[in-house]
Amino acid sequence: MDIAIVGAGSVGKALAGALKRAGHNICFGVREPDAEKYADLARDYRIAGPSDAVTACEVAILAVGWSAVEDVAGSIGPAAGKIIIDCTNPVAMGKDGLGLTLGFDTSGGERVQALLPQADVVKTFNQIGAEFMADAGRLSPQPVMFVAGDSEQAKSVALALVRDVGFDAQNAGPLTQARLLEPLAMLWIWSAMKGDLGREFGFALAR
Ligand SMILES: NC(=O)c1ccc[n+]([C@@H]2O[C@H](COP(=O)([O-])OP(=O)(O)OC[C@H]3O[C@@H](n4cnc5c(N)ncnc54)[C@H](OP(=O)(O)O)[C@@H]3O)[C@@H](O)[C@H]2O)c1
Incomplete structure (x- = not known):
């Protein structure tokens, strides 16, 4: 599948490597596609502006x-008919440290959907550190990754991609469930940064 990744930071690079290994074609969407800092990435991936990358792909x-x-x-809108996988977490530094900037009655996922009403937004890949998105197989048992979205077709595509990179992919329901998945990410961040676990863990299901 042709997949655009907008943002070439920790998460973007981690997912690019894992998705490429799974046989997908990746095009990064970045602000300065010709910048020297992307020379290494350009050896392995296509690099374009965000709008061109998203236009050329089925999933962003x-x-x-x-x-x-x-x-x-x-810059990528309206992205009509595209599947947008939102791995962001709406966090910012507050007086008590890093925290969510919204929640309870909305979520980052729903805000993204409101910004791109003609696209199908799916929330996932937000609940664990980027290093495990690069290689979920480092953890045992298999880490879970929940997926929330309103379009069943878009969600089934996202669930397959989540499975492709090695997670126990679980349907978490409609996009409003991002209101639960973003606090779950905060629990991972708190445990990794301030708790006793350190970054070397993920959540898994006991059955
Ligand atoms: N890091 C994690 O472990 C982790 C885990 C789960 C979820 N997340 C979430 O995933 C998202 C990305 O995190 P990250 O750690 O990968 O961040 P990061 O390493 O800071 O990378 C962010 C990327 O976004 C790009 N960017 C910024 N503004 C842009 C714009 N206007 N247009 C296009 N690209 C732009 C930056 O490129 P420039 O060089 O051009 O600034 C950079 O490559 C965040 O919302 C974070 O909360 C992170």
Whole structure:
């Protein structure tokens, strides 16, 4: 499948490697595609502007910081008919440290859907550190990755991609369930940064 990844940071690069190994074609969407800092990436992937990358692909992964989401949506929109996989977490530094900037009655996923109403937004790849998106097989038992979205067709595509990179992919219901998946990400972040677990863990299901 042709997949655009908007953002070439920790998450974007991790998912690019794992999805490429699974046989997918990746095109990065970045602000300065000709910049020297992308010379290494350009050996393995196509690099384009965000709009060109998304236009050329069936699926686009949003892997930018929350503060850039509105800007990115403006540059890739309307993305009509595209599947947008939103891995962002709406976090910012507050007086008590890093925390969610919204929740309970909306979510980052729903905000992205509101910014791109003609696309099908799916929330996933937000619940674990980027290093495990590069290689989920480092963890045992297999880590879970929940997937939430309103379009069943878009969600089934996202579930397959999540499975392709090695996670126990679980349907978490409609996009409003991003209101639960973003706090779950905060639990991972808190446990990794301030708790006793360190970054070397993920969540898994006991059956
Ligand atoms: N890191 C993790 O472990 C992790 C795990 C789960 C979810 N997340 C979430 O995933 C998202 C990405 O995290 P990250 O750690 O990969 O961030 P990062 O390493 O800071 O990378 C962010 C990328 O976004 C790009 N970017 C910023 N503004 C842009 C714009 N207007 N248009 C296009 N690209 C733009 C940056 O490119 P420039 O060089 O051009 O600035 C950079 O490559 C965040 O929302 C984060 O909360 C992170």
